[in-house]
Amino acid sequence: MPLDQSFVGRSWPATEPYLVGREKIREFARAIGATDAAYHDPEAAQALGYADVVAPPTFPVAITMSASRQIIEDPDLGLDYSRVVHGDQRFAYSRPVVAGDALVCVNSVDEITSRGGHDFLTTRTEVTTADGEPVVTVWSKLVQRGEH
Amino acid sequence: MSDVLEPQTFRVTRADLVRYAGASGDFNPIHWSDRVATGVGLPGVIAHGMFTMALVGRAVTAWAGAPDAVVEYSVRFSRPVPVPDTDEGTEVVVTATVKGTTDEGHTKLSLTATCQGEKVLSLAQATIRKR
Numbered sequence A: 001m002p003l004d005q006s007f008v009g010r011s012w013p014a015t016e017p018y019l020v021g022r023e024k025i026r027e028f029a030r031a032i033g034a035t036d037a038a039y040h041d042p043e044a045a046q047a048l049g050y051a052d053v054v055a056p057p058t059f060p061v062a063i064t065m066s067a068s069r070q071i072i073e074d075p076d077l078g079l080d081y082s083r084v085v086h087g088d089q090r091f092a093y094s095r096p097v098v099a100g101d102a103l104v105c106v107n108s109v110d111e112i113t114s115r116g117g118h119d120f121l122t123t124r125t126e127v128t129t130a131d132g133e134p135v136v137t138v139w140s141k142l143v144q145r146g147e148h
Numbered sequence B: 001m002s003d004v005l006e007p008q009t010f011r012v013t014r015a016d017l018v019r020y021a022g023a024s025g026d027f028n029p030i031h032w033s034d035r036v037a038t039g040v041g042l043p044g045v046i047a048h049g050m051f052t053m054a055l056v057g058r059a060v061t062a063w064a065g066a067p068d069a070v071v072e073y074s075v076r077f078s079r080p081v082p083v084p085d086t087d088e089g090t091e092v093v094v095t096a097t098v099k100g101t102t103d104e105g106h107t108k109l110s111l112t113a114t115c116q117g118e119k120v121l122s123l124a125q126a127t128i129r130k131r
Helices: A022-031 A042-047 A061-067 B014-024 B034-039 B049-064
Strands: A084-093 A102-115 A118-129 A134-144 B004-012 B070-077 B090-101 B107-115 B121-128
Touching (some): A022 B014, A061 A134, A061 B014, A084 B049, B004 B049, B014 B049, B049 B070, B049 B090
Antiparallel strands (some): A084 A134, A084 B070, A102 A118, A118 A134, B004 B090, B070 B121, B090 B107
16 A cells, blocks of 8 residues: 555654764764764764763664654554665764754655655654754655565 | 765675564564574575665775764665674665765765675665765
C-alpha cells in the first residue's frame, strides 16, 4: 500500500526537551572512535568557546531518530518498518550540540514519492534549544522496499 | 589544503556495532543478529548506515583540523557494509576531494567511502568552516 500523501507538509508538536549529558556525548564519541579532546574534556571545549564538551557531527541522530517515531509509527502513514532501509541523511548545523543543551525537535514530512515499486519518505527535524535557538536541521530519507 | 586529501581507513568489527547500537539507541537486529539479517535477504550483519556516516564524519573533522568545523554534511547510503564475525571485521576507506569554496568562504568536500572495493556511499559531501 502506498504511503499516505496527505502527510506531506504536515508538522508535529515539539517533542519534550532532551537534556544532552556530558557522559552521553563521551559515550557516543567513544563508540565511533572519535578522540578529539573537545568531545571528552570540558576544558578543551571551553578553549574553543563552548560551555561544555561538544558532540560529533552525527550525534543529533541519537535524538532525532527517537523523535521521528511521532511520524513513522503513525498507523495512518502506512509505513511497514520491517521493509525500511535508510536512504539519505543530511545535517545543516547552526552550531554543534553541546553538553547541557535542552533540545526540542519539530518534525515535518517534506516529501513522499514512489519509484520502481519502492516508497520514499523524507522527514525534516528542526532541532532547537527549548528557548528556540536553532542548533541543527536533520533530513532523513527512508526507503520502504517493494513487497516483491 | 590540497585538492585530494589523504585517505583514511577505519576498521569495523562486530564489537564496534554493539557499542554503536548502545550509544546511538539504534537496536535494529540486522546490526547484531545474523539470523535476522539473513532472514531479510542481507548477506549477514551489516553496519548501521549512521555508523559509517559517523566514521566519514571523523575523517572530515580530521581533515578540517577542528571537531566543530562541519557546517553541512550529507550522504546517500548506496550499499550495505557487511561486517563478518571475525577479529578483523572489515575496513571502510574514506577519501575526499576539495570541490571549492562557498559564498560564505567555507570549503566544500566531495567524499567517498568504500568497503571491499565497493562504494558504500554516493552523493556524499561536507561543507567545513576554517577556524
